Amino acid sequence: MNKKLIFGLILCILTIGLVACTEQNEVIDNQDNPVEEQVQENVEVVDNGEEQAVENNENEAEVVEKNNNEEINVENSEKKILIAFFSRADENYSVGTVDVGNTEIMAGFIKDYLGDKADTFKIDPVVAYPKDYKECTEYATKELNENARPEYKNADSLDMSKYDTVILGYPIWWGDVPMIINTFLEKYDFSGKTIYLFNTHEGSGNSGTYTSIKNKMTSANVDTNGLAIRGAEARKESSRNTVENWLKGLGL
Ligand SMILES: Cc1cc2nc3c(=O)[nH]c(=O)nc-3n(C[C@H](O)[C@H](O)[C@H](O)COP(=O)(O)O)c2cc1C
Numbered sequence: 001m002n003k004k005l006i007f008g009l010i011l012c013i014l015t016i017g018l019v020a021c022t023e024q025n026e027v028i029d030n031q032d033n034p035v036e037e038q039v040q041e042n043v044e045v046v047d048n049g050e051e052q053a054v055e056n057n058e059n060e061a062e063v064v065e066k067n068n069n070e071e072i073n074v075e076n077s078e079k080k081i082l083i084a085f086f087s088r089a090d091e092n093y094s095v096g097t098v099d100v101g102n103t104e105i106m107a108g109f110i111k112d113y114l115g116d117k118a119d120t121f122k123i124d125p126v127v128a129y130p131k132d133y134k135e136c137t138e139y140a141t142k143e144l145n146e147n148a149r150p151e152y153k154n155a156d157s158l159d160m161s162k163y164d165t166v167i168l169g170y171p172i173w174w175g176d177v178p179m180i181i182n183t184f185l186e187k188y189d190f191s192g193k194t195i196y197l198f199n200t201h202e203g204s205g206n207s208g209t210y211t212s213i214k215n216k217m218t219s220a221n222v223d224t225n226g227l228a229i230r231g232a233e234a235r236k237e238s239s240r241n242t243v244e245n246w247l248k249g250l251g252l
Helices: 002-077 102-117 133-145 179-187 209-216 239-250
Strands: 080-085 090-092 096-098 118-122 163-171 194-201 227-230
Touching: 080 102, 090 133, 102 118, 102 163, 102 194, 102 227, 102 239, 133 179, 163 179, 194 209, 194 239, 227 239
Parallel strands: 080 118, 080 163, 163 194, 194 227
Antiparallel strands: 090 096
């Protein structure tokens, strides 16, 4: 009887031990799972991080590309310089009869120096001025007295919005700008544009025209440090240097 009791007790102890062991294993198993899950989660975190990094790199690349394009666009949108001038060929004071006018020769020196940075527009009258010098002076007197605004060719095809700098040239006529220059200055919107002036003459210098143009063109920035050269002098190759030094001085 005692033996049976002892055997029963031993059996009981073994059974309890076995159950305890099984439960412990289950705890270990359960502990394994969260670690695995954690690792899995970490992998996912790492993966997301990489994906994020790749995505960020792509975004950065996009930004760089966008910035580059913007720079290119800014470069493309950079405005040109317009060289606009009026000049009369044929018979003239001191130079005889010429095929190309004095002011046009100066405009050519300017264009040669600025190259692709500048476009040239010749203010070419619809009604040509008389070829004879004396007749021309009389015609010009009439225009002056009538405060005329002579028309010129291709006026409407000139897109002034393309330019933020205009270099305007003309001869002195009767101590003033030829009236066709007033037509030009009144035809376009020069607001905010910089206007540089050059002219030829036979003794009058700029005859106060730089100041009168500045006073007339109040919405533009008119630079009165213009360049005035005698007509006969303007035709000489040595004037190229004078023109270039003037442009350098303006920072163009
Ligand atoms: C109608 C007319 C009026 C002129 N009036 C003056 C003048 O008042 N002062 C002056 O110094 N030269 C005067 N000149 C001379 C011109 O300014 C000079 O010859 C100029 O270089 C001509 O330039 P162009 O060949 O580009 O037309 C006049 C010339 C003409 C045709």
